[in-house]
Amino acid sequence: MKTLFEKVWSDHVVMQEPGSPAILSIDLHLVHEVTSPQAFTGLEKRGLKVRRPERTVATMDHSTPTIKTSLPMLEPMARKQLETLAQNCERHGIQLHAYGSDTTGIVHVLGPERGLTRPGMTIVCGDSHTSTHGAFGALAFGIGTSEVEHVLATQCLLQHRPKTLEVRVDGRLGPGVTGKDVILAIIAKLGVGGGTGFVIEYTGSAIRALDMAGRMTVCNMSIEAGARAGMIAPDDTTIDYLARTRVPPTDRELAKWRALPTDEGATFDRSISLDASELVPMITFGTMPDTGIPIDAPIPAGNDKALAYMGLEAGRPLLGRDVDVVFVGSCTNSRIEDLRAAAGILRGRHVAKNVRMLVVPGSMKIKRDAEAEGLDEVFRAAGAEWREPGCSMCIAMNGDEVPAGKFAVSTSNRNFEGRQGKGARTLLASPLTAAASAVAGKVADPRTLV
Amino acid sequence: MEKITSRVVPLPVDDVDTDQIIPARFLKVTSREGLILFADWRAPGKPAAILDTDEAKGCEVLLAGRNFGCGSSREHAPWALVGAGFRAVIAASFADIFKGNALKNGLLPVEVDEATLAKLHAVRASDPQMDVTIDLEAQLLLAPGVAARFPIDPFAKRCLRDGVDELGYLLAHLKEIEAHEARG
Numbered sequence A: 001m002k003t004l005f006e007k008v009w010s011d012h013v014v015m016q017e018p019g020s021p022a023i024l025s026i027d028l029h030l031v032h033e034v035t036s037p038q039a040f041t042g043l044e045k046r047g048l049k050v051r052r053p054e055r056t057v058a059t060m061d062h063s064t065p066t067i068k069t070s071l072p073m074l075e076p077m078a079r080k081q082l083e084t085l086a087q088n089c090e091r092h093g094i095q096l097h098a099y100g101s102d103t104t105g106i107v108h109v110l111g112p113e114r115g116l117t118r119p120g121m122t123i124v125c126g127d128s129h130t131s132t133h134g135a136f137g138a139l140a141f142g143i144g145t146s147e148v149e150h151v152l153a154t155q156c157l158l159q160h161r162p163k164t165l166e167v168r169v170d171g172r173l174g175p176g177v178t179g180k181d182v183i184l185a186i187i188a189k190l191g192v193g194g195g196t197g198f199v200i201e202y203t204g205s206a207i208r209a210l211d212m213a214g215r216m217t218v219c220n221m222s223i224e225a226g227a228r229a230g231m232i233a234p235d236d237t238t239i240d241y242l243a244r245t246r247v248p249p250t251d252r253e254l255a256k257w258r259a260l261p262t263d264e265g266a267t268f269d270r271s272i273s274l275d276a277s278e279l280v281p282m283i284t285f286g287t288m289p290d291t292g293i294p295i296d297a298p299i300p301a302g303n304d305k306a307l308a309y310m311g312l313e314a315g316r317p318l319l320g321r322d323v324d325v326v327f328v329g330s331c332t333n334s335r336i337e338d339l340r341a342a343a344g345i346l347r348g349r350h351v352a353k354n355v356r357m358l359v360v361p362g363s364m365k366i367k368r369d370a371e372a373e374g375l376d377e378v379f380r381a382a383g384a385e386w387r388e389p390g391c392s393m394c395i396a397m398n399g400d401e402v403p404a405g406k407f408a409v410s411t412s413n414r415n416f417e418g419r420q421g422k423g424a425r426t427l428l429a430s431p432l433t434a435a436a437s438a439v440a441g442k443v444a445d446p447r448t449l450v
Numbered sequence B: 001m002e003k004i005t006s007r008v009v010p011l012p013v014d015d016v017d018t019d020q021i022i023p024a025r026f027l028k029v030t031s032r033e034g035l036i037l038f039a040d041w042r043a044p045g046k047p048a049a050i051l052d053t054d055e056a057k058g059c060e061v062l063l064a065g066r067n068f069g070c071g072s073s074r075e076h077a078p079w080a081l082v083g084a085g086f087r088a089v090i091a092a093s094f095a096d097i098f099k100g101n102a103l104k105n106g107l108l109p110v111e112v113d114e115a116t117l118a119k120l121h122a123v124r125a126s127d128p129q130m131d132v133t134i135d136l137e138a139q140l141l142l143a144p145g146v147a148a149r150f151p152i153d154p155f156a157k158r159c160l161r162d163g164v165d166e167l168g169y170l171l172a173h174l175k176e177i178e179a180h181e182a183r184g
């Protein structure tokens, strides 16, 4: 009797010597411009080549502008970083979804939508939100630049076997409550270090009921509880999604995937559970992702340092507090389903005068699909900015920033000090809550509008 | 790396994330140069202001809080710490990816219990000249009134001690890797 994690893990262990970590074989290595240049330099210093370029896929997302422009126009450091990745890919025969191309997008949006991410795989990337791909029943985790070099050189990694943590969510989500609210509630329960050393498997009827976009949102933020990976067993929802990609499942794959889910009676090192029917829209008040509270709850006491940075007072609710910026985007919430949810609220309404709203699709494909549905018109008519794909205000490396001291309701994944720009104050929430807040000009409960 | 004896830089803050250690705007580099450690925490009154004082000169050990290094996978965080002269960080716990990244860069994560950490901060507060000694072989941390064992993964210890590198280990097993791949 094995868990989903144990099946994928044991399938990929090449060997393990006593007292050493396991050598884990990697099926898919995703690469982007920020964490790879030093790895390629290291590789070339040793005179090595990329061992399996066909298992390596690169994109440009972090430092790319979201306004239409061209490479020569970019700020010199960003340009050099993008040019370096292009040269490295060229030299090593790696497929690149370059800036400005028709197939580019955020690395964790691209893998799933191009059918690269598949159940039972091991997937790594020099980015901690690689956990996103676990929504397909893959073992996917973020690595550092030294490890990027290891994978480039050998298509393997040295890994200690993590422990397993089951997070079970049973019951039905109420209207206006989304996958984002589920994961913010889970992180609030576990704490930012609560998942350290574990791989999470999300189970239960509420998880099963989520579509792939919702599942990706949940797995995406596993790292915010300290867990390197989050997984959800593949089922018909997974298979239907993959059937619509460029690479539909083969019969052989389907047979393999059916055997992946955790066996009845298999045990986890630790388990927690939540009742979906008790969950409400969540929003964070602090500078760590575990500071999520129900949207209408007062800010709890005992976080003086965070509250001083945020300019907030304990005992008062966030609901009704003025906001300056609303960001819908990032690998957490930039898929077509997220954009539809936000557009659903904005249709026939207008973004408040005091608010700047930025909508950034996760990929070129999502951008085109959204435009085909007329979502861009909805956003523009409501007074929001409709941008080119990229990480944008999630990490604020590309010029899209929240000004110092200003409040942003953001669908991204981190509210760390300065994450969205020096001095920026981030309130993490779902696309519904973000759109409702944009319309109200204040933190708003989406349940009043859906 | 055998033994480190050094004064410490105190940073008694929990959940120090990698965006504080090295803010994202420094991630546009294509080498390991040009990183300013705790760039946004060095102004007067901020937690890392001490880094610009004489007290911090020559210190090789950072005395931190709980859950140090949470957040992103950026290896720029240990690069910035090593670049600033640090060889060890003492904390009550570390985030996974940070710990791995640190070890790969010769930066030793020293994990002690909360009481020991509190004691170290207290002693340092009364004596800025406090020395700590970190003995990798014995996995022992010594300071006035403190003798604490710390855990370290045996493989990582071997790598640090013998200067062995992980990539070398992997490359030495290419045959096994190929055989595994051939099995499909």
Ligand code: SF4
Pocket (backbone or CB within 6 Å): A061, A062, A106, A107, A108, A127, A129, A330, A331, A332, A390, A391, A392, A394, A395, A412, A413
């Ligand atoms: S959107 Fe944000 S979290 Fe996702 S890959 Fe980009 S920077 Fe990282």
